[in-house]
Amino acid sequence: MTAVVPPDIDITGVGRSYRGRSRTTDALRDIDLSVARHEFVAFLGPSGCGKSTLLRLMTGLDQPDVGTIRLRGQSPRTFRRTGALGIAFQDPALLPWRSVARNLALPLQVLGRRVRPADQAIRTLLKRVGLDGYEDALPGQLSGGMRQRAALARALVTDPSVLLLDEPFGALDQITRRMLNIELQRIWSSQRITTVLMTHGIDEAAFLADRIVVMHARPGRIARIVDVPFPRPRDPALFGHPDFTAFCEHLMHAMQAPGP
Structure with missing residues (x-):
């Protein structure tokens, strides 16, 4: 009997709120997701939907108010201290x-x-x-x-065994961003690192990911999870293919549609 490999990332019932002077803002509510070993998952959503907050929780730089996050069975802080977690943000720092x-x-x-x-x-x-x-x-x-x-x-x-990316190409021009998307796919294909990408780039998510988690805001929550239908490896010509364009339109509607 084949052994069942547990997920590399396990997010269960996670919520995070921030208290201001006059009100409390729910940054995230009821986030549940498992990311399998060697999987590439993109979180797609507009600014303010909680993507960066969730990534900070996954890195251990912040703590959820409720719920748990485990990276290969360990807390994010413990996992990060082993050197098994790679992190890149929008600011190269x-x-x-x-x-x-x-x-x-x-x-x-x-x-x-x-x-x-x-x-x-x-x-x-x-x-x-x-x-x-x-x-x-x-x-x-x-x-x-x-x-x-x-x-x-x-x-x-x-x-690292797990790579977390928070809008790493978000501040770049479209041409440079696409070149780095192609570069990132090449690196991922050669190393198969379990990867989570936070992005508001629809074509970026569609080109890179195995699954796309569509986020809605106020509160930040998972609206839909969409499987990417294109086989790997993905040629850069895919960006101009009609099926790719249609899939990106589908993702746009999913972002705009009322969530659960």
Whole structure:
């Protein structure tokens, strides 16, 4: 009998509220979701629907008021301390006084691992994200897209089992964003890291994910979960295919339709 592999991410009954001076805002309510090992799940929704709040809860940077989150059976904080969790945000947050290679080395140094910026593993990872030759460059010398590539490489440097991405390409122009979507798919296909992406980009979610979790706001909640019908690997030409356009229209209607 084949052993059942438990989910890498298990979210059960999660809610989070914030109290202001005059009222309480429900940022999230009744979030239930399991993400299987090697699965790529995108949370899709407009600003204010709780995507970033949920990601912070998944990273252990914040705590839910109710419910539980487990990453491979551990609390997010415990899991993060092992180095098995990679995280990238919309702001690359690279240290401006450290070279690209030294920025990548930082998570390993925090974990107490012996590493040098010139180590082959770091150079190989920079080559994988298209930054070969920029090891010694400072963040201020890079374009926005290159800084996001460096941030993605830094999220991968600890060889994580789970990768959490919060609008990592949201501030980029459409051309650069699409190029990085293609790059991220290539990296995911080669490593099959369990990945959760928070995005408001419909075509981005449709191109990258196995399943798309459509979020509605006030309170932030799951409205629908949609399976992506396109087989892998996905060629960049898919962006212009009529079936892809129709699927993105379907997702748009799902975002706009009244939720449960």
